[in-house]
Amino acid sequence: MKTVTEFSRKVVEFPDMGIVMPDGCRLSARVWMPEDAGDDPVPAILEHLPYRKRDGTIFRDQLTHPYFAGHGYASIRVDMRGNGDSEGLMDDEYSEQELQDACDVIAWAASQPWCNGNVGMMGISWGGFNCLQVAAKQPPALKAVISLCSTVDRYADDIHYKGGCLLIENFGWASTMLSYSSRPPDPLLAGDNRWRDLWLTRLENQSFLAPLWLKHQHRDAYWKRGSICEDFSAVKAAVLSIGGWHDGYRNTVSHLASNIEAPVKGIIGPWIHKYPHYAGPKPAIGFLQEALRWWDRWLKGVDTGVESDPAYRAYVMDSVRPARWHPERPGRWVAEQEWPSSNIKTQTVDLIPSTEKPSIVASPQSCGLAGGEYFPFTFGPELPGDQRPDDALSVCFDQSELSQAIDIVGAPEVEVRLSSDRPQANIAIRLCDVHPDGASELISYGVLNLTHRNSHEFPEALVPGETVFARVVLDQCGYRVPPGHHLRVAVSNAYWPAIWPSPEPVRLTLS
Structure with a gap:
């Protein structure tokens, strides 16, 4: 410089x-x-x-x-x-x-x-x-x-x-x-x-x-x-x-x-x-x-x-191999004359479980260790690493392999129906770019205290066993997923050390 x-x-x-x-x-x-x-x-x-x-x-x-x-x-x-x-x-x-x-x-x-x-x-x-x-x-x-x-x-x-x-x-x-x-x-x-x-x-x-x-x-x-x-x-x-x-x-x-x-x-x-x-x-x-x-x-x-x-x-x-630090990120600049932009199209994808059985989310507290620092300060190993260790502790929904590249610009949202066995529970959802060899790069994530599913001002306790609807808004991102890769949505109920744990161990049932 x-x-x-x-x-x-x-x-x-x-x-x-x-x-x-x-x-x-x-x-x-x-x-x-x-x-x-x-x-x-x-x-x-x-x-x-x-x-x-x-x-x-x-x-x-x-x-x-x-x-x-x-x-x-x-x-x-x-x-x-x-x-x-x-x-x-x-x-x-x-x-x-x-x-x-x-x-x-x-x-x-x-x-x-x-x-x-x-x-x-x-x-x-x-x-x-x-x-x-x-x-x-x-x-x-x-x-x-x-x-x-x-x-x-x-x-x-x-x-x-x-x-x-x-x-x-x-x-x-x-x-x-x-x-x-x-x-x-x-x-x-x-x-x-x-x-x-x-x-x-x-x-x-x-x-x-x-x-x-x-x-x-x-x-x-x-x-x-x-x-x-x-x-x-x-x-x-x-x-x-x-x-x-x-x-x-x-x-x-x-x-x-x-x-x-x-x-x-x-x-x-x-x-x-x-x-x-x-x-x-x-x-x-x-x-x-x-x-x-x-x-x-x-x-x-x-x-x-x-x-x-x-x-x-x-x-x-652009997609890169997961690493705790990247001296440079390949990519390109895009410019929109208005924002929100009419050039951004919303795509809706259904998350299909791999079996007909309900998906049980019961992540150990160590889930989240691959997430990196909350806001990296230094030019060192503070970025999210390979997400496979956290993916293994989450319920994952993998999409089909892409035949052509897609650009994700904006804030992804995930809607879930679930029940909890405790009155208070957290949920963390990560969107990942999965490489052909299985390496998993974090694109964006979001977390939600499920008692805040309807309001951050007036929380509502969960009724154990009762099915509720929740929308988790992930952070804004700008990312190109290339052909041959596929998207993964990973769901956990722990994300340490980013968020404080729930007061009790929790099992979430996705329906």
Whole structure:
């Protein structure tokens, strides 16, 4: 990857620009801007994160923000309240205080003599979440956002619950955030004595977030707040949504492209949980160039052609041998001018059991070990491996060998009739590409707490022995299955370590 360091406008950097909130709390920002911005004001771009700009995201920031500054923007990377070099305390993710702080930073930036009054907001993961939530609050100066690897539904499509099943990431990420927020500010910025006082205050008041998240196991008001799917029309800023097929947040690009009423475009590639200008598996894209086109149009009023871009650009991955890591995924880009697209045709397939006997699903808890990480972070063995070990612990429905290739783009759905011998049960369904030699590659999967079969807000216990209907929606995917291969639908009632087990061993009967 080539790193550009010379630009049309000379860049200056401010490592610790203080932004004081209305309550007196000082937030620390690392800011890059053109040297002459005071004479020739520029738009501002905000990234508002808890991940410590002095060490946590330092290298990523240096690959991104100076580029925008060199092309005529003030790029502002703020440590959220209670993190890094900022004062205060953080008591939860996406709190009202966090979102209000972002709105106040936007208003502050718009009022600076070096800013032309227009502001954009961007981010990946946490920053992708909060820029959408801030956009729904409609701060007047916010004109555009770029949201990467994010969600529109905090309950159904984050690291806490999936299909009403408790995700193990709930605990891992709570521990990660505890470690981030417990670290001290940089003494070089905070001062010899002040840094220690700020650190001790954090240590004495830091909360472990997992118990709070566990108190809200249904889709209640706690999760609805900040879930922009509650009212997509609240987002008035132009939205560019970007995601990756090997990330945990595969569904958001489609949801935003389908529902946002403001100008919106979507791009999804073969990537893990990374910015796509340095992500893997390859091919990467020129994210900085795409972002600059977006900013120039909505923050400077330059006709860059983004409004004529396809509504939805997706990378359709070719079939590959199962492996825990792929440096590159062969495939091709497809572009749809509208989304949902009339070019996508729904195919319905009946799952026929191999015998006339009822299919009994009673998976051991080890089923799921081939699933990989929930959202891979590193360029290493974190992707799903060969699915045959999990297939052997599941009830599988194999389709006929394909005579011609099929492209699967969208969210597969599986409808099942079943009964349970316990009042609570989970179900996991995987869609796999089976090679001629039997190797099984994961295409997509979905899980469902069967007490949530009708509602995530109002669960209903199963009556043992009573047949019920359930629909399991799998994650969005873009995948080509070649001729000579066949599709497999694998059904289990365990998917460890992705989801927490049912409270008792369960037998499901498919009918």
